Amino acid sequence: MYFKGKAHKFGDDVNTDYIISGKYKFKTLDMKELAKHVMEDLEPGFYQKVAVGDFIVAGSNFGCGSSREQAPLAIKYADVGAVLARSFARIFYRNAINTGLPVVECDTAQIEAGDELSIDLEAGVINNRSKGTLIPVKPLPAVMIKILKDGGLAPHFRKHGGFNFD
Amino acid sequence: MGQTIIEKILSSHSGQEARAGDIVVAELDYVMGQDGTAPLAIRAFADLGGKDVFDRERVAFVIDHSAPSPNEGVSALHKLMREFSREKGFKLYDIGEGVCHQLLPESGEVGPGSLVIGADSHTCTYGALNAFSTGVGSTDLAGGLISGKMWFKVPGTIKFVCNGVLPPGVYSKDLILYLIGRVTADGATYMAVEFTGEAIGALSQEARFTISNMAIEMGAKAGLMEADDKTFAWLRRFTSRKFTPVTADPDAVYTRVLECDAAKLEPQVARPHRVDNVVPVSGAAGKPVQQAVIGTCTNGRLEDLRIAAGILGGRKIHRDVRLIVAPSSRRVFLDAMAEGIIQTLVEAGAVMVTPGCGPCVGTHNGVPSDGETVISTANRNFKGRMGNSNAEIYLASPATVAASAVTGKITDPREFI
Structure with a gap:
């Protein structure tokens, strides 16, 4: 998997209420509609600013708080290419993999807002083309690679009739 | 091992x-x-x-x-x-x-x-x-x-x-x-x-x-x-x-x-907009509040309502405060009624809402206005959590919330015990 785009920076502990507020998510299953409000409490108008394939780049504990799967889905439907963070909250991390939103654990202090990045997930490296630096990516657990290779949990289940990590 | x-x-x-x-x-x-x-x-x-x-x-x-x-x-x-x-x-x-x-x-x-x-x-x-x-x-x-x-x-x-x-x-x-x-x-x-x-x-x-x-x-x-x-x-x-x-x-x-050392602990308050932004109640005391919430999966049980009633009994909430109470289940609601707790809370000025999550997730039951401050027994005080990103949420025990509802400002509940 290869991605290219611009960095949009956020801080530590970005919770799922900030990613998509409860006042929207209870009303609809239309993720394109929810995507219009993604990150708006932290950065009003974020949906308008983000170009297809751009990256959310954050500090530690990204996606903490509620278990809402609308959070990774709203990011995905806003056409964000991947989320890069120093660390992720575990429920968000699982939800992202299950729904096919790439999540990348790496040292995001080396990335500034507006930096042009390219990411090669197989090779496990980020090229910060604005700074001319290479940033290593923390590899995913083997189970998650298996789920991602099948295309998410739904295709994994359809293919194997349940969990199959052998 | x-x-x-x-x-x-x-x-x-x-x-x-x-x-x-x-x-x-x-x-x-x-x-x-x-x-x-x-x-x-x-x-x-x-x-x-x-x-x-x-x-x-x-x-x-x-x-x-x-x-x-x-x-x-x-x-x-x-x-x-x-x-x-x-x-x-x-x-x-x-x-x-x-x-x-x-x-x-x-x-x-x-x-x-x-x-x-x-x-x-x-x-x-x-x-x-x-x-x-x-x-x-x-x-x-x-x-x-x-x-x-x-x-x-x-x-x-x-x-x-x-x-x-x-x-x-x-x-x-x-x-x-x-x-x-x-x-x-x-x-x-x-x-x-x-x-x-x-x-x-x-x-x-x-x-x-x-x-x-x-x-x-x-x-x-x-x-x-x-x-x-x-x-x-x-x-x-x-x-x-x-x-x-x-x-x-x-x-x-x-x-x-x-x-x-739990014996040395004082009442605590989490300040906006982070659950880990915690100080002893003295660090937030005196802050005026417009809404107080008792309930949620954190603190809506019978014992919580009983503690609140212990402070609110024979008192009225402050004129500038709305107090919203959501029992955590129908059983809790019925038990609290049988014990006279609901009578006490309502006489003090509380509004009872449906057993459930109440206003915690910002969908209904008391969305605060711009610039307002809420003190709640819930577990999250993220910006916008209760449906308005221009409001502030403090988290505390049912006793601290009840005491604050009476005085209209964040208050150490030990003043009432």
């Missing part, structure tokens, strides 16, 4: 010796979804190729987050949940029955040694019953509904040893807020925590739920306690089922052990 509580529960449910760092596929005892997450899970259920749930007796949906429905969008999703549960033949708790995290323990289906997933981050609440219960998203929920299984990475465990006994006017909510402030919002990410020590043993079972409930606010996957006589006495009110308690081995390996 000994095992922690979570290693033992994951061992017994996966049929292999589970150690921190291992990946296991474990059998689930119970699977739950609520109205913020179940609709997406129903969609994922079809996407995963699901036909039936794995066991109708071990699955439930709860309509609690936005109940009764405030608009037609929510109504459509509630209808979807009702139709799905009827078609598949499993239990749905409809509006007014209560918060999922009160209803599951009251159902008698969860107890020591159980393994439960719920599509709600505060599913960790049942750790107070010595169960490994954890929050998941909608796709994992759908996988659990179909297969009765989920994969887990076995977490390491942080042990909190809480020495001493909490002084009067200081409650389990103050203790957990203090601990979160100390380790921060990501202090236990990817980890389980065990709460032990004299202070935990001295707490009632109801007070213990408050602590396990907020384990997620330090990032934890589970907030476990050992079961004792109080745990079993509480369970006997709801079920005759036999549960086998799970204890940590004396030589279990912990990632970290942290001690605290």
Whole structure:
């Protein structure tokens, strides 16, 4: 998997209420509609600013708080290419993999807002083309690679009739 | 080498010796979804190729987050949940029955040694019953509904040893807020925590739920306690089922052990907009509040309402404050009525709303206005959490919230005891 785009920076502990507020998510299953409000409490108008394939780049504990799967889905439907963070909250991390939103654990202090990045997930490296630096990516657990290779949990289940990590 | 509580529960449910760092596929005892997450899970259920749930007796949906429905969008999703549960033949708790995290323990289906997933981050609440219960998203929920299984990475465990006994006017909510402030919002990410020590043993079972409930606010996957006589006495009110308690081995390996002296603790408050922005109540005292909330899966139990009534009895709330009370279940509501607690609260000026999540998630039941300050017994004070990103939320115990409702400003409840 290869991605290219611009960095949009956020801080530590970005919770799922900030990613998509409860006042929207209870009303609809239309993720394109929810995507219009993604990150708006932290950065009003974020949906308008983000170009297809751009990256959310954050500090530690990204996606903490509620278990809402609308959070990774709203990011995905806003056409964000991947989320890069120093660390992720575990429920968000699982939800992202299950729904096919790439999540990348790496040292995001080396990335500034507006930096042009390219990411090669197989090779496990980020090229910060604005700074001319290479940033290593923390590899995913083997189970998650298996789920991602099948295309998410739904295709994994359809293919194997349940969990199959052998 | 000994095992922690979570290693033992994951061992017994996966049929292999589970150690921190291992990946296991474990059998689930119970699977739950609520109205913020179940609709997406129903969609994922079809996407995963699901036909039936794995066991109708071990699955439930709860309509609690936005109940009764405030608009037609929510109504459509509630209808979807009702139709799905009827078609598949499993239990749905409809509006007014209560918060999922009160209803599951009251159902008698969860107890020591159980393994439960719920599509709600505060599913960790049942750790107070010595169960490994954890929050998941909608796709994992759908996988659990179909297969009765989920994969887990076995977490390491942080042990909190809480020495001493909490002084009067200081409650389990103050203790957990203090601990979160100390380790921060990501202090236990990817980890389980065990709460032990004299202070935990001295707490009632109801007070213990408050602590396990907020384990997620330090990032934890589970907030476990050992079961004792109080745990079993509480369970006997709801079920005759036999549960086998799970204890940590004396030589279990912990990632970290942290001690605290509960006897020296003061009432605590989490300031906006972070749960780990915690100070003793004196650090926030005097701040005017316009709304006070007592309820939620953290502090809406009978004991919480009783504590609030103890302060509000014979008093009136301040003229500039709205006090909203949401009992955590219909049973709690009825018990509180029988005890005269509801009479006391309403006479003091409280507004009773439907047993359920109340205004906590910002969908209804008291969305604050711009520039207003709320003090709440809930577990989250994120900006916008209650539906308005221009309002501020402070978190505190039911006693501190009740005292603040009387004075109109954040107040140390010990002034009333």
